[in-house]
Amino acid sequence: MATQPLFRKTTPLGLAEAQRRAPAEGKLRIVAHNGADIVGGAERALIALLQGLQSRGHQVSLACNHEIVAEAAVRRLVPAIVMPLRGDLVLGDALRFAKFLRQEQPDAFVVGTFKKIWLAGMAARRAGIARAIARVGLSSDTPRRWKYRYALRHWIDSVVLTAESMRTDFLAGVPGFPEVRVVTIRTGVVLPVCKKRRARFDGRSISRRSCM
DSSP: OOOOOSSEEOSSSSHHHHHHSOOOTTOOEEEEEEOOSSOOHHHHHHHHHHHHHHHTTOEEEEEESSHHHHHHHHHTTOOEEEOOOOSTTOHHHHHHHHHHHHHHOOSEEEEOSGGGHHHHHHHHHHHTOSOEEEEEOOTTOOOOSHHHHHHHHHTOSEEEESOGGGHHHHHHTSTTOOGGGEEEOOOOOOOOOEEEEEEEETTEEEEEEEEO
8 A cells, every 4th residue: 555645735725835826024924733634624624724824825835644635725725745754752743843843933833633742842843933822622622641741841832622511621631721821712613605696487577585
């Protein structure tokens, strides 16, 4: 069975395209990472977030563990590459990703998969990234293990929860963690755009709505 390459551009909006799109003055350069092997709700939400930031003039790029997520991002015109962060003991992945972050020099780095904050946080710190943000989208993603607590205390600057109801359990898992570093930003819902159309029915003109 062929192995997936550790570093590969996903065309047509891979690394080269992300680098070409220089941000306008006053805008930010943002890199995110996703470690999932499926395109679930968290992945779609992260891609939508990056797409929204891109539409506001910021430069974004997404690094992924798996090609399926990178391709989903590309379909939404979000530049994406495959650059995995695998098991916690695969420190070579963190070193490789730190080199990538130093090349990109983002103003902010978003960890989109909570279980990857160990390697992703390590890479961000080695690269000297100004702000590393962990986005937590599941209520089960709490810092129960020491590695998560260490990463949060030493490598992650801010935590973004997608629901306020997650705050109590999350903070309980990392005693003494500053509450001001944990914010709630609810996931938005994209509503359909409806347009009025005129149609003929039995010789009469009627109005109807078409949504997409």
